[in-house]
Amino acid sequence: MGKEVILKVEHINKNFGETVALKDINFSITKGSIHSLVGKNGAGKSTIVNIIAGVYKQTNGKVTFEGNDIGNLSFKERQDRGIELVTQHASVVLDMDVAENIFLGLWPRSKFKLVDRKAMHENAQKVLDEFGLKVDPYELVRRLTPVEQRKLNIIRALFSGGKLIILDEPTTSLSIDDRNNLFRFVKKHAENGVTFILISHYLEEILQVSDAITVLRDGSAYDGNVGEGVGYDRQMELAKIIAGEDVELTFRDEDKVVNEEVAVECEGISAKFLDQADLKIHRGEIVGFVGFSGSGARELCLALYGLMEKKSGKVKILGEDVDIKNPTDALKYKICLVPNDRHAEGIVPIMSVEENIGLSCLKTRLKGKFGLLDNSKEVELADDYVKQLAIKTQSIYAASGSLSGGNQQKVVLAKVLAVNPTLLILDEPTIGIDIKSREEIMGLIKDLTNEGMSVIYLTNDFDELLRIVDRVVIFNEGKIVGDMKNENLSPDKIVNIRDRRAV
Template sequence: MEEAIPLFQMTGVSKRYGGVRALEAADLAVEPGQIQAILGENGAGKSTLIKIMSGVVAPDAGQLMMHGQPVSFASPAAANKAGIACIFQELSLIPDLSVADNIVISDPPKRFGMIDRKAQRRVAEEALRRAGAEDIHPAALVADLPLSRRQMVEIAKALARNPRILILDEATSALTAADVTKVFSVLKRLRADGMALLFISHRMNEIAELADVCTVFRNGRNVATYAAGTRTDNDVVEMMIGREYSHVFPAKPLRGEAALPPVLECRQLSWTNRLRDISLSVGAGEVVGLGGLDGQGQRELLLALFGVLRGCTGKVLIDGKAVSISSPVTARSHAVGMALIPEDRKTEGLLLPMSVRENLSFSSLDRLSRWGIIDRAAEQIANDEMLQLLEIKTAGLDIPAGALSGGNQQKVVIAKWLMRNPRIILLNDPTRGIDVGTKQELYRLLRRLADRGASILFYSTDYDELIGCCDRVLVFYDGAIRRELAGEEMTEHALVASALNIPGGKATEVRV
């Protein structure tokens, strides 16, 4: 019996950027009515793979085929015309345009040579419905939407093109739990309708729920393709990193009953209806987690502490003394010594067109300059120390930060703040969209920083991270801390129950 021809096939595809090998003789077959997971560390070649499929870059060697016929895509528009749509991790939306404008921007409906606004709205409404995002108004400005809602608009924009192959690159990493559930239902329905889907995620639970087939990439090559559910998570991770996998979280220090002296405190901190009388403390050498469902005030707390939000009430104390942190400049000053690792490294953490060197040095120019002139020798020493400390993989300090893999970009964001030797570190979901190997490195780094005396406030949407990394977890609900978990109380069950504000179990009083 003759073997069926794949909908799309990639054979022997290679791509290099200067001396860096991104893909080397890579193969891939995509079947209709199937969700195929693409797994691999950051830098394994996944991003280059989908950029070639979607017409963003051209391969140096190899062949692409649709329905058994050779094809080449000179541009993303050519790939779209062939039926391939891609949802990249970095959003392609234009903030100052409406949701409807963004969804139809590549091919707006027209009447008498003018954009047909009524037809545009109908197309946008249908695309939002297909994406499970009917609650987003087509006339809303994208700039007014939070990151999770923008991601839903990005998904709707791709579906509006009616693709035969849909590629999702970490498309759920910025979504709330409720949105993830909706998107999974959409993807399963698209699969049932015969669409082919490529799904890239570092969340193994998502892979287990969605994928029919998994393909693992390492060092630019595909090393295995297997039916979902036939390999253990440890087997998969070992294929991804090329070495034996041992989990993952470094040991926590044993602490006595005595409370650590507080470095950072806040008392009755409030802001509009998003923060309600937040009182907490973080001791020297302590990692305190912020848990709860996404959007319950955790991000606003970090922004308030860093001086970003206006109109906050309550008190913030550093080493027991009340301080007024009116701006990020005050927060990062020597007197306070605070650093904030933002949620979105692409737009809030890095200047992507600028070099790795410039991004690393940006936050410390006052310390690296004399009379307004940068001390290049001191800058080089500081940058080299950060490259070594965080094991940042880069072809050089002068390449654009945007050319690095996602994990190495995140390391640069962290490194630029560590160059200031902060005493207080605020982390806003820092491992979103990075691979397991890089996550392990960051977990070890956090523990080393804490062991050196840093006070760390760590928000994560991953319950395993909160349990594995933190000494205590403060669970948020509706803008307030509802429960503190520590020691043996820190379980996934307790975190979920507290996040949903379900009664049961005695809540621990929050230390002030």
């Protein structure tokens, strides 16, 4: 492999109007290595890789690839030289099949007018075999798992001659197993000489897989290659460089006494993928839900929130029988949900931060004279949450879509917290969020439960789960297969219970 430098960035600056996104960035990447970029949301990670790929032009500074200054080359020209950018929202076409995705735009254009579909699929099979992905070339990409879709992205990049493949948060929305699986795939290809730039928030995995780490913080670069190992201490060291200060992890209070009062009672709830679930959630309790997709865990959340039809069963909120058929009903009983796909459900990107935060309270606390919206109350509410959650935005009037991912997630959270929920359902709330913001969000949730809010915390991140929940409820094949206090639990124990089949 040698120590050959494949890419070098020198004195890169980038301004977006008034915003200084990058300040004098310098680093080199060795051929065949995995070079990770880490940093808080908004630190400049996507900006630097977009400059490397030729999507953005730097304000000044130099990018050298294989010894040549590529500053004047277009995105396409850099692609032809082997720089491939794979962005956060998988660049696959869901309604095309695997082969079509691999050959998209690459299949002989000039020679044949019509694409020879049979030959294309046969060739796709060869490509899949070569790069090690076991999927059917005729399968619709929509039907692949998220990790298979990400691998397909990478394979497409490799097939089209990628030498430097940039993965901008490829692990967002992947489970812990899938993350590891994807990183192994990347590692294997790096060993074959392909170079990767990897952007991710998962420090443990980053430390395991990277040959070098650059930290971006407020537009400046720092060396992340301090110390040895991948353990907890090492992660905290890296977290400190990322945050620019010590990061305190949030833990539940060991001596927390859960209220006897029942906030939510489910009796024999059946729905799609869910069979006769009985469950009580106490006031102020944080209950972790664990289970694969289709296990019933997410389905129970959706049924409680009125997004999935119940076939049978009863729900009581604070002792009162309720019949929640849709999210509007749920809001009446102060049941709120933060969805795992904030892009699809959580936020209206073109509306301002203020408007998004106010959305759930238009008919309640923001209602002014003559039933009109009380604008000054909305401003006050938004100001308040922007402070409490440390939401990084130019102002409360900025479009929510212009915020970085983690900050958008905070806006979603603010929107539901403004309701003072009785039950807050969090579906993978910290996905794609930097470590500092994650701990802030977890800390806030913890504080609010001390004031009586109950929480369902649905996540596949068991380390995070065990730090915060009072109880763990485990689902498999539509049944609750485990329900225990968070005492002497470990991720392994949870996995064992989850994977013991429910018979």
